[in-house]
Amino acid sequence: MVRLTADLIWKSPHFFNTIKERELDLRGNKIAVIENLGATEDQFDTIDLSDNEIVKLENVPYLNRLGTMLINNNRITRINPNIGEFLPNLHTLVLTNNRIVNLVEIDPLASLPKLHFLSLLDNNITKKPNYRLYVINNLKSLRVLDFKKVKNKERLEAKNLFASKEVIEEIQRTPAKTFSTGETPNVSEAIEEQQTPKVVAPTPEQIIAIKAAIVNSQTLEEVARLEKALKSGQLPADLISLSDNIMLDNVDEKHEDMIHDDRSQADGKSNDTQEQRNTDSASMEQD
Amino acid sequence: MSEVNATPEIPQSNTIYINNLNEKIKIDELKKSLNAVFTQFGKILEVLAFKTLKHKGQAWVVFEDASSASNALRQMQGFPFYDKPMRIQYAKTKSDIIAKADGTFVPREKRKRHDDKAKKRKDQHDANLAGMGLNPAYAGAYGAAPAIAYPGGAKSMVPEAPAPPNNILFIQNLPNDSTPMMLQMLFLQYPGFKEVRMVETKPGIAFVEYGDEMQSTVAMQTLQGFKITPQNPMLITYAKK
Numbered sequence: 152m153v154r155l156t157a158d159l160i161w162k163s164p165h166f167f168n169t170i171k172e173r174e175l176d177l178r179g180n181k182i183a184v185i186e187n188l189g190a191t192e193d194q195f196d197t198i199d200l201s202d203n204e205i206v207k208l209e210n211v212p213y214l215n216r217l218g219t220m221l222i223n224n225n226r227i228t229r230i231n232p233n234i235g236e237f238l239p240n241l242h243t244l245v246l247t248n249n250r251i252v253n254l255v256e257i258d259p260l261a262s263l264p265k266l267h268f269l270s271l272l273d274n275n276i277t278k279k280p281n282y283r284l285y286v287i288n289n290l291k292s293l294r295v296l297d298f299k300k301v302k303n304k305e306r307l308e309a310k311n312l313f314a315s316k317e318v319i320e321e322i323q324r325t326p327a328k329t330f331s332t333g334e335t336p337n338v339s340e341a342i343e344e345q346q347t348p349k350v351v352a353p354t355p356e357q358i359i360a361i362k363a364a365i366v367n368s369q370t371l372e373e374v375a376r377l378e379k380a381l382k383s384g385q386l387p388a389d390l391i392s393l394s395d396n397i398m399l400d401n402v403d404e405k406h407e408d409m410i411h412d413d414r415s416q417a418d419g420k421s422n423d424t425q426e427q428r429n430t431d432s433a434s435m436e437q438d
Numbered sequence: 439m440s441e442v443n444a445t446p447e448i449p450q451s452n453t454i455y456i457n458n459l460n461e462k463i464k465i466d467e468l469k470k471s472l473n474a475v476f477t478q479f480g481k482i483l484e485v486l487a488f489k490t491l492k493h494k495g496q497a498w499v500v501f502e503d504a505s506s507a508s509n510a511l512r513q514m515q516g517f518p519f520y521d522k523p524m525r526i527q528y529a530k531t532k533s534d535i536i537a538k539a540d541g542t543f544v545p546r547e548k549r550k551r552h553d554d555k556a557k558k559r560k561d562q563h564d565a566n567l568a569g570m571g572l573n574p575a576y577a578g579a580y581g582a583a584p585a586i587a588y589p590g591g592a593k594s595m596v597p598e599a600p601a602p603p604n605n606i607l608f609i610q611n612l613p614n615d616s617t618p619m620m621l622q623m624l625f626l627q628y629p630g631f632k633e634v635r636m637v638e639t640k641p642g643i644a645f646v647e648y649g650d651e652m653q654s655t656v657a658m659q660t661l662q663g664f665k666i667t668p669q670n671p672m673l674i675t676y677a678k679k
Contacts, residue, residue: 169485170470223478247478298519
């Protein structure tokens with residue numbers, strides 16, 4: 152486990168690569184977290200972060216010149232939703248052999264205004280049905296995906312396929328069970344109001360857990376499922392899935408700057424999680 | 439089977455040779471894409487691709503490590519790259535960049551290539567020069583005719599009707615000191631020439647005889663308006679029969 156420091160950046164090879172671009176080679180350093188890239192002083196057209204152990208594509212400073220990122224053979228699972236603000240001229244992104252699993256995890260790439268070339272080879276995402284059409288539909292500026300040109304026929308086909316909202320909801324349902332992104336305040340308020348009159352549950356801890364799950368759910372179907380679980384009395388199975396949600400929600404909430412009340416709730420949740428899963432809490436602390 | 443035979447014949451190398459590439463891709467984009475697809479196997483030192491007829495649809499990728507080249511060859515064999523399956527093998531010769539690194543680079547080979555290239559350019563330059571040489575003659579011939587024809591015609595053709603074709607040419611407007619030998623030297627260069635006759639009592643005119651009318655016509659058209667001296671352009675017509 153090596154930290155990406157300014158010293159490491161200065162010691163790494165700087166050169167004009169085979170396609171005549173200024174490149175910084177940070178390959179094979181066992182870097183776990185992207186940080187301190189401001190030390191490059193926006194001097195590079197290409198940054199090569201291959202053969203490291205990066206988990207999340209984040210902490211990128213504003214790099215106006217950067218056009219190519221090579222992140223082969225890492226453990227990328229998530230991408231910062233606002234990455235487009237910091238890399239306005241990024242046109243080539245190579246994420247070969249990483250761990251992107253769900254289709255919604257590439258949605259943040261839509262914020263990159265000039266992304267023309269993308270490689271997601273050897274990720275589990277490529278095995279999802281309609282993977283290629285989903286990516287083409289979301290990333291409008293894309294020209295080459297996985298070393299195949301994006302043709303106009305494919306764009307039209309993708310547009311037709313995702314014209315109905317049902318398909319989109321189906322795709323987004325699967326990741327919602329394992330991971331939730333930011334929610335809108337109106338939805339959360341409405342759900343909270345609905346939940347208040349029906350406070351009937353055996354244990355206060357379970358009440359808190361169910362409330363948190365409902366607050367963080369994205370669709371009405373999720374809320375209906377939780378209510379049905381309460382009525383059917385299948386608490387053990389639900390608790391397992393709920394605890395999974397809690398863990399991921401904590402990770403998500405830590406990365407987002409939430410208000411003070413939510414932070415106190417997060418602290419409580421993290422304590423519960425630590426009691427149940429030591430390994431996960433260790434990895435969370437490292438994050 | 440043929441592939442199995444082919445593989446052992448080429449020894450392992452830092453460089454892989456790829457063919458059956460999509461030829462519609464521009465060279466810059468091709469290099470960029472090859473760099474992007476092979477960078478997962480190790481550091482790439484060089485990507486070579488050319489658009490000449492002999493090297494279309496082919497490329498060489500030079501890795502820093504031979505093991506990277508081996509992995510690339512094994513894993514990317516047949517990979518659909520821009521809708522065409524790649525065909526990969528080791529390069530037959532050591533790349534220049536590798537030869538320079540380990541000191542076995544031979545400068546003579548490079549100089550020879552350079553000389554051939556320079557020689558090629560010189561030949562092309564000569565060809566251009568030859569092309570330019572043709573223009574002045576043509577322009578001169580074209581420019582001379584209308585300027586001279588008008589005053590000549592106005593001068594003496596009006597009183598007389600033009601003579602019918604004849605194998606004997608009638609030359610007028612000659613300088614007074616011209617001699618038969620001088621005219622013979624001039625008209626001899628055209629086929630069919632027979633003789634020059636000048637009239638002693640009338641300086642400035644002459645008769646030139648050719649074998650037939652076709653030959654005399656050629657000489658007449660070519661030498662019409664020829665200036666033996668700057669102020670004496672020749673006026674040539676067919677002699678009266």
